[in-house]
Amino acid sequence: MSTTTTENTNRVVLVTGASRGLGRSAARHLAAAGTGVIGTYQSNRAEADAMVEEVRAAGVPAAALRLDVEDASTFESFAGEVADALRAAGAEHLHAVVHFAGFGAFAPYTETTAEQVEQMLRVHVSAPFLLTQALLPLMTEGGRVLNVSSGLARFTNPGYAAYAAAKGAVEVLTRYQAAELGPRGIRVNALVPGAIATDFGGGVVRDVEEVNRAVAGAIALGRVGEADDIGAAVPALLGDGMRWADGTRIELSGGQSL
Template sequence: MTGTISETTSGKIALITGASRGLGRSAALHLARAGVHVIGTYNSSKTAADEVAREIEAEGVSAVMLPFDAEAEDFGAFAASLAEALQQTFGRESFDFLLNNAGIGYNRAIAETEAAQLDLLYRVHLRTPFLLTQALLPMITDGGAVLFVSSGLARFTLPGYGAYASMKGAVEVLTRYAAQELGPRGIRVNCLAPGAIATDFSGGVVRDNAEVNAKVAGMIALGRVGQPEDIGAGVAALLSDGMGWMSGQRVELSGGQGL
């Protein structure tokens, strides 16, 4: 699926939250290989972000990395930083693709979930994508695209993920409403729902624990857990011109997990 962005889309600009590692990094690199410039965000590791920027630029496109706190209160301040970066690096006042990717993992039974942790999941996984998208709407090009990230756990269930999956279910509802409201501007809005992926998410348990990896692989039709490249390729495909008639949809990339 790499390189699926058409020539008419090449040279456009994508903003990716959480681009310094995991699925965000993979999405950034796949889009870069397809000719899309990347503005990424990172939370704490500027070193990791700078390394990803170098990898992106090695693909022949421009990269900018901006600090961003997924628990932020002032989205206007980030919008101002983004506007400055757009003008300085690209001579533009707008960008084309918004990928709301940044997130945190959480695994605890409903009976053991603390109110503070539930509030944190809400702020990171629902409040921030909602308010960030709202703040950046004037800067998204008409005919552009917004892509939210949900989870396969919003469809199938695994013990301990009730709080996390509930937030992702809300993101899927948000996707449909945003698609309806932004449709008059030609902005398509969709939602990507990854299955189990071998990253450092949730402490890297799927990636680093062989027993867990094998157990989860046994639940997947294609017989393996996903890799970051599977999701990065999917992002590039969903933002391609070939998907220009799709909006308001949930697309799961899970290898057939929990069928």
């Protein structure tokens, strides 16, 4: 069953981290809006294939490509794979790139190692910086880039200094990308989720009842977020109705730590 609209016909979006969590939800909602999806995965091919089936069931093209966002040396060849996937989908260009791939790690500031900091920067800063750069020749004029930050870049939760610092850098990067890609009409924004009940960070918000309850108590709407609270917003953020949003952070946290 397809709900393809004229606005979204022939649009294809690249979603990193599409085999799980927020990326998987975004892929489903994009498909429901009539947008094709090229999703990436790191290791779980079975889940990536399941994502492709879900997207194709909505009547739009889909593909899954393996990508390790920590290895920037592969980005140029990956762009070639994306070009092949676009041709197979009957599309000339990418409409948008959405950067969901990533992970969280808990470590007190005084115990965080250099390698942990460097890995956070590679995954959460270098990847959206350099992967977007590699994909620019494939992007349509007037396309979109959606980086993904975190509410932890605004409020603090001890133990996430490296992760939050990297996400703060993502928000600065977003503004610079918007300024420099504006001449092509490419809009760049940062999607900022609050606490979400997924397997992220070991699933602590989802699976540990006291953590879930404590986090919900800090959210104005009285509950932690679900993956679909974020995924459902992605088609809207990439759509023409948000065409005047550029270089901004868009927080979806239910009113967390206001």
